[in-house]
Amino acid sequence: MENPIKNRSYDALVIGAGIAGGEAALNLANTGYKVLLLDKELSVGGKMIMLSKVFPTLDCAACITTPKVSEISRHPNITIFTGSEVGNIRKLSDNEFVAKVTRKPRYVHIEDCTACQLCEKACPVNVRDQYQFGLIGRKAAFIPFSIASPKAADIDIDNCTLCGACERACPTNCIDFTMETEILELHVKTVLIATGFNLFDPMNIPRYGYGKYKNIITAQQMERELAPTRPFNTILRPGDGKVPDKIAYVLCVGSRDASVGNPICSQICCMYSIKQAQLLMGALPMADVTIYYINIRSFGKGFEEFYQQAKGMGVNFVKGKIGRISEKENGNLMLRYEDINEGKLQEAEHDMVILSTGVLPNSGIDKLFENEKLTLDQFSFVGQSDMLASPAKTSIEGVFVAGTATGPMDIPDSILSAGAASSEAISYLIQHA
């Protein structure tokens, strides 16, 4: 529910409305505090809402995320600003922070939009859909995705040609090109950083051929192909639309790799690759799926069993880091690697390759704070000032951090970290009441 901005002061500002931010906001709101939950994207739900199924239980991601998202959007103590960014956060005293919030206009009055999609049909402009990670296109007037919250249209003004077709098509007249950027000054008592992570861009490893060879995609893109709200009716390779039957996963793309500036392990890629492999075996029973790995990190509750389950299903696990990928005329790919078990260099042919890209920090979070220094750790994630005994505390008192903003984490860990961050924030609010 987007509240009209009468009240410009809140108890807590939560930056980022993914699952960590959402969970923290709910905890604070259920305790009675007024929360402003902010996200730069058009919808709440972060990365989790775009996933297909989650490991190791194979619950459908949407089934778990949407009820939480629903609870957040209905909660009387939570105000949600999507398409918004925050900056210039100044700490005035122990229980007062002032922040500048910039709300980008959607050019649509959300409260009147019924998500009927008539504007989408009318719009003549086609651009790559960032919510489907570039697999298909979308219009410049569009609903972000079917389970978005708020489920309302947005006009991508950068690509809009101002033809007015959407305005004419809209049955409730909620499209309004006169809407402007709003800048607000907000006063809050505590700040919670839940800004999430970025995925490594495999264009930074040219020898893998991503972007050059059409049948190489990222795991995030495959996630969309597997999701129930998928862009295509089947699993296919983008080069020619063929249904693949010899699929390869390349692990540690951009992780454990000092040569691209990321020496750490991204923690989730082994598991999400094994998960996708299982889903592929289910969707394409005749297909062969091979995972090329260095070490399989299946360390959490139920993870090792999930890994053994994948082996049992017939997923091939080959120990060997892929050195180079080249393309054949038919669009198939040749993967070159040192096969550790065989002890020699091999070349394997696959018709589709999925790169399991790593987790990188979201940049610029320290720049959000003006008069106090938010320390980052050596990997540029948000620094934790008391990492073992109070993992949610940052270098600024009254500012807490949750989820993958601190480093790679899977969903259960992010949720627990959000529980801890909200607990610390609540303690802080009580102490400085």
Added chain:
Amino acid sequence: MKKKKIGVYICHCGGNISDYVDVEKVRRAVEDEDIVFLAKTTMFACSDSNQREMVEDIKTNDLDGVVVASCSPKLHLLTFRNVSLRADLNKYTYVHANIREQASWAHSDNKIGATEKAIHLVKAAIAKSRYADALETNKVKAIKSVAVIGAGVAGMKAAISLSDKECDVILIEKESFVGGRVAQWDSLSTTTETGKEIVSRLYNDLIKRENITILTNSEVVENKGSVGNISLKIKKVPRYIGGSCHPEDLKRAIEVCPVEVPDEFNFRLTARKAIYKNYPSEYPQTPVIDIKNCTRCGACEKVCPAINFSEKDEILEFSVGSVLMATGFDSYTPTYGEFGYATSDNVITLPQFKRLIDTQHDKLVYKGKEIKNIAYIYCVGSRQTDGENTYCSRNCCTSTIHAALTAKNKFSDINNYHFNRGLRTYGKQEILYADSLRSGDIYLQSYEDGLPTVTVEGKKTIVKINDILSNGREIEVEADLVVLVTGMVPRADNTIGSLFKIPKGRDKFYNEVHMKLRPVETVIDGITIAGTCQGPKNIAESVNSALSAATKSYSILSKGELETDPLVATIDPEKCTWCGACEAACPFDSILKVEKDGKTIAEINNTVCKGCGMCAPVCEPDAINLIACSSAEIMSMIDALV
């Protein structure tokens, strides 16, 4: 029965159901049932847009109730009850059918069968719906007090968090001292603070808080009641040492004590006396007498006037609103002969190794021998292929590499040989692995079918492996010390778990309701779990889990009262003839013998009754019925199912 109008929603569950169950066929099969006004299929019943649609449908069509056929009620029973509430219906008119776990997932090899079963399950839910009437919840007073069981790092952090929220805390610790496992560790990864220093820091915060009562040497022996009002009986065993005790006297008392037992705190590497403290800065600061091993010789009494053997066990009673379990873990003990354990002279476990390197300086010595070559064998007691512990213990890889590096930096000429099955230094911990490689540590790897062997040849201990990293070459290391990297296992002593009836998962750790939706709750209302009793974790992860559990425990009680489901048993006073059979059958002691209108009958205590139904079948005059599970309802469901 009045004629009802209900809505039926059959969920695709994003494919989880619709991949195996033909949901459209189910819809057609039920839409003509007499009370079904509308039947729809939906991609995600729990989604915001579908929930809104359900509210619309109920209001527009004046429906009396809804049935959703979707996943397990564990996930979304409450979600859909709340939908009914938002549409101004009583939430108990909602009926749920599980066609995911019970149909689609259980019969994924038989789509036709799964669809048929789903049809019957939904028809049964519709049958139940005929009886699903409005019910009033029971309101019970919620005591704003939480019992935290276990004063390790997780328990102490939870206690601090609850205390901040102005909630009373009873922190109950079975051992004589607080600190749990972390107090047994000195050097830790990522910080210069030792484990003992962290424990001291937390304890010093706790002790200042008036709303926390710390009880050591204490165990819960009895519990009664249910969430909101749980009565606990706690047995506190004496320390036998009075409060004001001069440290010099105490030192003498420890010296003169003739009894020596293996020191569990030091993982049996050393011995301790029957009167002891584990380490000087331990809390509480008073030492304790281990009465089980004490011979009552009286030597200590002679030198220390504060010693008092007439102290008795105390039974303390507390009433709390909820319980937070933070009982921690045990370390795996290798079996006799496992990689030479107990049969070879120089095979120890990882916890023992950590104590060894923390307590020694200059030279690393074990059983009189100076240690240079150390062989670490990973995954001992974890990832077992022929044992029960199939899980990965999560942080032993990191812990071992950290210990190996610490040893290398602290002592001279240490050579580390890591016999592993693939390193799991996940996340930022990867840096330790890189550091270890750079420092010259050797890594040798096998799969689970080619484990290393430990043999003793004369005075030498040889660890041998077919190393897959060098193409299966057989490599052997003459090790001065073999360290078995043992993982975490659930506590062997499950007394407290049995007392509270906490269910365990496949890996035998306490089971959470749902890893993502409800990660710190158990199926027992009012009992939350924190830290390693739920599964292997490192310190930061335990703290996150403890704070989440504290928030959850508190949120149940924060309003001062809570609503309990009225799905309890009822006794028809006309039919009851008081035979006592139901009282004997009830596992929760919720049945009372009362006098009513000159007749002795049984009565149910609604706040304690869990609606388990154990009483109903033993009642001869058939005077007992369960609300929302009455005989009439069950019979009509059975008719629909067969």
